[in-house]
Amino acid sequence: MVLKKHSSTIIFTIFLGFILFSYLIKFEPGIIIKDNFTSFTIGMLKVLPAAFILIGLFEVWVKKETIERHFGEDSGFKGFFWAIILASTTVGGTYVAFPVAYSLYQKGAKYSIIFTYIGASALTRIPMTLFEISFLGIKFTVIRLLTSIPLVILSSIWMGRYVEKRNFYFRK
Amino acid sequence: MTILYVLTALTLIASLIADIEKTKKALKISVKKLLKILPAFVKMLILVSFILYFVPDEVIVKYLGESSGVYGLFAGLSFGSVTMMPGFIAFPLGGILLEKGVSYMNIAAFTTTLMLVGILTYPVEKEYLGRKITILRNVISFIIAVVITLIIGLIYGEVF
Numbered sequence: 001m002v003l004k005k006h007s008s009t010i011i012f013t014i015f016l017g018f019i020l021f022s023y024l025i026k027f028e029p030g031i032i033i034k035d036n037f038t039s040f041t042i043g044m045l046k047v048l049p050a051a052f053i054l055i056g057l058f059e060v061w062v063k064k065e066t067i068e069r070h071f072g073e074d075s076g077f078k079g080f081f082w083a084i085i086l087a088s089t090t091v092g093g094t095y096v097a098f099p100v101a102y103s104l105y106q107k108g109a110k111y112s113i114i115f116t117y118i119g120a121s122a123l124t125r126i127p128m129t130l131f132e133i134s135f136l137g138i139k140f141t142v143i144r145l146l147t148s149i150p151l152v153i154l155s156s157i158w159m160g161r162y163v164e165k166r167n168f169y170f171r172k
Numbered sequence: 173m174t175i176l177y178v179l180t181a182l183t184l185i186a187s188l189i190a191d192i193e194k195t196k197k198a199l200k201i202s203v204k205k206l207l208k209i210l211p212a213f214v215k216m217l218i219l220v221s222f223i224l225y226f227v228p229d230e231v232i233v234k235y236l237g238e239s240s241g242v243y244g245l246f247a248g249l250s251f252g253s254v255t256m257m258p259g260f261i262a263f264p265l266g267g268i269l270l271e272k273g274v275s276y277m278n279i280a281a282f283t284t285t286l287m288l289v290g291i292l293t294y295p296v297e298k299e300y301l302g303r304k305i306t307i308l309r310n311v312i313s314f315i316i317a318v319v320i321t322l323i324i325g326l327i328y329g330e331v332f
Contacts, residue, residue: 036225057202060201091173102301143324144320168302
């Protein structure tokens with residue numbers, strides 16, 4: 001149990017040891033891995049503080065009833081629409097969508113809408129979509145969006161039902 | 173990225189003007205939540221840095237560029253599932269593949285699994301959604317990615 005609690009500290013210490021050792025014996029792969037680690041860490045640190053400040057503000061300012069009305073059990077189809085709009089403005093990657101999805105969940109959003117939000121945030125983020133258009137062409141992007149959005153909504157509705165039936169829960 | 177910071181700053185200022193105490197509470201929540209998930213992020217970053225060493229961009233271009241048909245399709249689906257990269261790297265890579273004559277379908281196999289399937293984000297996702305839902309969601313996402321890929325192949329006339 002103790003080991004589990006400190007697993008990431010242990011992993012990180014081993015990782016640091018590996019990097020230091022790689023530098024000492026000039027082990028090329030270790031140095032490349034360290035460079036990968038720094039560049040990804042910097043990329044993530046650029047996004048996370050702002051994202052979590054917004055999450056904190058969301059938690060205190062947005063009322064539970066508001067989320068329940070727009071994203072809850074009786075929200076109807078509009079809920080999916082707004083979830084996709086919200087998703088398209090998500091920055092970073094899905095790793096930012098998970099904490100946002102979790103906050104939505106705690107405020108009373110239903111599973112199918114949360115899954116739609118997560119799926120859509122992987123598929124419709126605006127800056128990413130613009131890159132896709134410029135390198136692969138607008139036709140490619142339009143086909144991809146038109147096929148993926150309905151699939152994400154349908155599978156999210158199915159997953160929502162499945163999760164409720166099986167009594168799976170998000171982390172408390 | 174700048175937009176994100178401008179937006180965050182404006183929201184924060186508005187919140188401060190409206191209620192200082194509430195804003196303090198919000199920032200406390202932000203810090204607490206960030207610190208709580210940080211260990212999972214560290215795990216994810218270590219995973220990413222190893223995987224990217226074993227599957228660098230050149231390897232992806234080489235395998236997708238050289239293998240055609242079904243092999244290219246499987247290469248795309250596998251590389252996209254196990255790696256992670258931001259769009260500003262992934263799509264230029266897609267552009268290079270396109271110039272090399274790789275089919276739209278095989279590029280889609282790579283980019284859609286890259287977007288939808290998150291094996292490397294597993295440590296973070298599991299902390300929020302729990303292990304079972306995370307696995308279920310990623311399996312379903314993979315299936316969706318395959319369907320999208322096949323439809324793109326059909327529309328571009330690359331299947332059969």
